[in-house]
Amino acid sequence: MTLRFSEICIDARDPEALGAWWSRVLDWPHHTDADGDVVLTPPPGAGPIWLFLAVPEDKSVKNRLHLDFTPEDQDAEVERLLELGARHVDIGQGEQSWVVLADPEGNEFCILAAE
Incomplete structure (x- = not known):
């Protein structure tokens, strides 16, 4: 069995704001997917996708x-x-x-x- 590290999931009260902040920090593009999660896409070879997920708590x-x-x-x-x-x-x-x-x-x- 082979595993590939494909995503890192980050809980956020405001995934849009936090995803946009990290997008500026890393200079990676971001978008909101069909599930409403914010996705940061790294350049090739720079690591996994970052996925910001909405949670109700701080x-x-x-x-x-x-x-x-x-x-x-x-x-x-x-x-x-x-x-x-x-x-x-x-x-x-x-x-x-x-x-x-x-x-x-x-x-x-x-x-x-x-x-």
Whole structure:
């Protein structure tokens, strides 16, 4: 049996707004599918489709799974994301080489040090 990682599903109170935000962050196109879910389509080789699904509740605890991104310039990317509406969050990480941010609905993600 062979598995292929095809989608990552992200619960959202407002999938349209959150999907559009991540579309700007990643510069990936997005659309709403027939089920009303917001779909971000990565360029070839950039990973799975992101699917934003409507849920009635707000996020209430730290993510059990989060995304890490490696930029060319960490400081510039963190600044760009903050300007787009991300915010710094403290999940107990202490002083590290990565920066923990949250999207507008509070989902944590990390911006790693540039390679």
